[in-house]
Amino acid sequence: MVSAAKLKGDESRRLTAIAFNSWADALNGPPKLAEDATFEELPERVLIVPLSSDKGLCGGINTFITRHTKTCIASLEAQGKSADVAIIGDKGRGQLRRLHADYIKMSLTEVESPGNYTLAGAIASDLIASGAGDYDAVVIMYNAFKNKGSYEQFYKVIMSRWSVHLRVWHVSNNNTSWPSSPMNFSFPPKLFAKDTPPVESPLCLSSNSILNMIGIAAQRLARAVPRVASRVVITRGMATEKQIWNQIQSTKNIQKITSSMKMVSAAKLKGDESRRLTAIAFNSWADALNGPPKLAEDATFEELPERVLIVPLSSDKGLCGGINTFITRHTKTCIASLEAQGKSADVAIIGDKGRGQLRRLHADYIKMSLTEVESPGNYTLAGAIASDLIASGAGDYDAVVIMYNAFKNKGSYEQFYKVIKPFSGQGEDEPLLAYEFEPDTKSEVLVDLQEYLLTSQIYHSFMDGAASEQSSRMTAMENASKNAGEMIQSLTLKYNRARQSRITTELIEIISGASALEDK
Numbered sequence: 277m278v279s280a281a282k283l284k285g286d287e288s289r290r291l292t293a294i295a296f297n298s299w300a301d302a303l304n305g306p307p308k309l310a311e312d313a314t315f316e317e318l319p320e321r322v323l324i325v326p327l328s329s330d331k332g333l334c335g336g337i338n339t340f341i342t343r344h345t346k347t348c349i350a351s352l353e354a355q356g357k358s359a360d361v362a363i364i365g366d367k368g369r370g371q372l373r374r375l376h377a378d379y380i381k382m383s384l385t386e387v388e389s390p391g392n393y394t395l396a397g398a399i400a401s402d403l404i405a406s407g408a409g410d411y412d413a414v415v416i417m418y419n420a421f422k423n424k425g426s427y428e429q430f431y432k433v434i435m436s437r438w439s440v441h442l443r444v445w446h447v448s449n450n451n452t453s454w455p456s457s458p459m460n461f462s463f464p465p466k467l468f469a470k471d472t473p474p475v476e477s478p479l480c481l482s483s484n485s486i487l488n489m490i491g492i493a494a495q496r497l498a499r500a501v502p503r504v505a506s507r508v509v510i511t512r513g514m515a516t517e518k519q520i521w522n523q524i525q526s527t528k529n530i531q532k533i534t535s536s537m538k539m540v541s542a543a544k545l546k547g548d549e550s551r552r553l554t555a556i557a558f559n560s561w562a563d564a565l566n567g568p569p570k571l572a573e574d575a576t577f578e579e580l581p582e583r584v585l586i587v588p589l590s591s592d593k594g595l596c597g598g599i600n601t602f603i604t605r606h607t608k609t610c611i612a613s614l615e616a617q618g619k620s621a622d623v624a625i626i627g628d629k630g631r632g633q634l635r636r637l638h639a640d641y642i643k644m645s646l647t648e649v650e651s652p653g654n655y656t657l658a659g660a661i662a663s664d665l666i667a668s669g670a671g672d673y674d675a676v677v678i679m680y681n682a683f684k685n686k687g688s689y690e691q692f693y694k695v696i697k698p699f700s701g702q703g704e705d706e707p708l709l710a711y712e713f714e715p716d717t718k719s720e721v722l723v724d725l726q727e728y729l730l731t732s733q734i735y736h737s738f739m740d741g742a743a744s745e746q747s748s749r750m751t752a753m754e755n756a757s758k759n760a761g762e763m764i765q766s767l768t769l770k771y772n773r774a775r776q777s778r779i780t781t782e783l784i785e786i787i788s789g790a791s792a793l794e795d796k
Contacts, residue, residue: 281782281786281789282390282782282785282786283424284785284786284789284790284792284793285390285782285785285786285788285789286390286421287421287789288785288788288789288792289390290421304432304433304434304435305433307420307430307431307432308430308431308432308433309428309429309430310344310347310348310417310428310429310430310431311344311428311429313344313347313348313431314351315347315348315351315352315355316351316355317433318348318352318357318413318415318433319357319412319413319435320357320358320412321357321358321359321410321411321412321413322348322352322357322358322359322360322411322412322413322414322415323359323360323361323362323381323403323408323411323413323414323415324345324348324349324359324360324361324362324415324417325361325362325363325364325403325414325415325416325417326341326342326344326345326361326363326364326365326368326372326417326418327341327364327365327368327416327417327418327419328341328342328363328364328365328366328367328368328369328371329365329366329367329368329389330365330366330367330385330386330387330389331367331389332367337419337427338365338367338368338371339371340419340429341368341417341418341419341429342368342371342372344417344429344431345361345368345372345376345417346372346375346376348415348417348431349361349376349379359379360379360380360381360411361376361379361380361381362380362381362382362383362384362403362406362408363380363382363383363384364383364384364387364399365384365385365387366385366386369383369385381406381407382402382403382406384399384402386516386518386519387399388516412435413433413434413435414433414434415431415432415433415434416431416432416434417429417430417431418430418431418432515770515774516774517771517774517775517778520767520770520771520774521771523767524764524767524768524771527760527763527764527767528760528764530756530760531756531757531760531761531764534753534756534757534760535753535757537595537749537753538749538750538753538754538757541746541747541749541750541753542746542750544746545686545743545746545747545750547652548652548683548739548742548743548746549683549743551652551739551742551743552683552739552740552742552743554739555735555736555738555739555740556736556739558732558735558736559732559733559735559736561732562729562732562733562736565729566694566695566696566697566729566733567695569682569692569693569694570692570693570694570695571690571691571692572606572609572610572679572690572691572692572693573606573690573691575606575609575610575613575693576613577609577610577613577614577617578613578617579695580610580614580619580675580677580695581619581674581675581697582619582620582674583619583620583621583672583673583674583675584614584619584620584621584622584673584674584675584676584677585621585622585623585624585643585665585670585673585675585676585677586607586610586611586621586622586623586624586677586679587623587624587625587626587665587676587677587678587679587734588603588604588606588607588623588625588626588627588630588634588679588680589603589626589627589630589678589679589680589681589734589737589738589741590603590604590625590626590627590628590629590630590631591627591628591629591630591651591741591745592627592628592629592647592648592649592651593629593651594629595749595752595753596745596746596748596749596752597748597749597751597752598748599681599689599741599744599745599748600627600629600630600633601633602681602691603630603679603680603681603691604630604633604634606679606691606693607623607630607634607638607679608634608637608638610677610679610693611623611638611641621641622641622642622643622673623638623641623642623643623644624642624643624644624645624646624665624668624670625642625644625645625646626645626646626649626661627646627647627649628647628648631645631647643668644664644665644668646661646664649661651742651745652738652739652742653735653738653739653742654735655731655735657738658731658732658734658735658738659731661731661734662727662730662731662734663727665730666726666727666730670730671698671726673698674697674698675695675696675697675698676695676696676730677693677694677695677696678693678694678696678733678734678737679691679692679693680692680693680694680737680738680740680741681740681741681744681745682740682744683740683743683744683747685747686747686750686751687747687751688747689744689747689748694733694737696729696730696733698726699722699723699725699726700722707722708722
């Protein structure tokens with residue numbers, strides 16, 4: 277019943293289109309029946325444009341179109357000619373790309389149906405922009421309506437370069453009007469000036485007359501193109517119901533993912549908080565040797581020695597707010613501050629996200645990078661990282677600065693840095709003078725203590741950073757889920773408006789078709 281109601285409106289639009297397009301047959305000739313066609317009249321290089329539908333459950337209209345398209349391709353190849361395809365409609369594209377994917381140079385799907393002249397202009401513009409003018413001819417393959425029970429497949433040949441030969445009968449008695457017969461064809465009258473001089477029969481139009489006609493036509497087209505282009509841009513910029521529906525479903529899927537990630541981060545955060553408290557108790561002895569961590573915000577870094585190795589702790593995964601950005605920002609600030617003081621700094625970055633941000637402008641400072649680090653870490657991992665840092669020359673620097681995120685609560689975190697100086701010096705500067713060492717190998721003990729201190733500090737920083745990462749990810753995913761919900765509401769409202777507009781248009785078409793039938 278829906279299709280029967282829509283058919284009335286389509287029949288009315290079809291009759292209007294036939295009347296509107298009648299002049300075009302004079303240029304290209306009438307459409308030709310595709311059944312049993314040999315396509316020998318086609319030139320060397322052809323672009324075939326089959327018109328299929330985006331929806332199924334409509335009999336064999338798409339199958340017939342693609343079948344004749346394949347026949348045309350095979351016939352042209354047998355004649356030593358070439359053909360490409362610009363398919364319109366999802367169903368035709370699906371059937372053609374199985375065995376003829378190499379011929380498809382362009383495809384347009386989700387085309388509004390029934391179309392209008394603005395849409396046809398937009399498609400023509402896309403075809404021309406894609407190089408349709410480089411072909412010798414464009415062949416449009418389409419279904420032609422006969423009656424409610426049958427249809428046939430026709431094709432139109434649109435030559436890229438017309439060889440127009442006008443024959444005009446003798447005009448006498450100062451009659452300057454263009455006769456409709458026995459001319460070979462008649463143009464749309466608006467393309468010609470009213471004062472176009474008549475031409476003696478049966479000669480062809482002179483070159484000056486043809487140039488005059490072309491000039492007048494070009495002027496009229498130049499005035500019309502901006503108006504048509506503006507309408508095309510507006511139409512092409514509006515999303516269809518299907519596109520809006522797809523956006524809604526995609527946003528809902530994203531919302532499900534972000535909600536799941538929030539729940540996972542909330543579960544992981546409990547474990548990270550427990551491990552963080554354990555690490556704080558384990559690392560409490562280190563503050564007696566190096567002093568407590570210092571807040572990186574607004575720090576001047578004037579207390580740092582001449583030569584420093586900065587170790588920023590970032591993550592390998594994203595979608596966790598600004599924890600990596602804050603770390604790299606303070607690292608850059610530290611480098612700039614040290615250079616301004618005439619000191620030097622190198623970087624040993626831990627985490628892929630931090631490395632990616634630092635190497636854009638500070639690649640020369642990066643002496644070492646560690647990625648794909650297990651999270652949350654453990655003491656064994658911290659010991660391995662400390663060993664790698666020492667093996668890479670961390671002991672040659674005057675200090676090692678660890679830059680990390682310190683967890684405060686589930687909604688906030690801050691950036692701190694720890695300064696770890698080596699146990700070296702003579703006389704009054706000799707470290708740990710208040711302690712006795714047995715056996716008397718203080719230098720060896722200090723080397724081991726230095727590595728143990730670095731490991732302990734990295735371990736504590738790891739645990740603090742892991743808790744900060746999960747809390748930040750939980751907050752970020754909560755905000756993302758909220759934003760997705762707002763976007764879904766906005767898209768749903770837009771979808772309902774588009775759907776109501778379509779239903780109203782269909783009702784108007786049905787009523788108009790019924791009224792037209794009653795008038796007959």
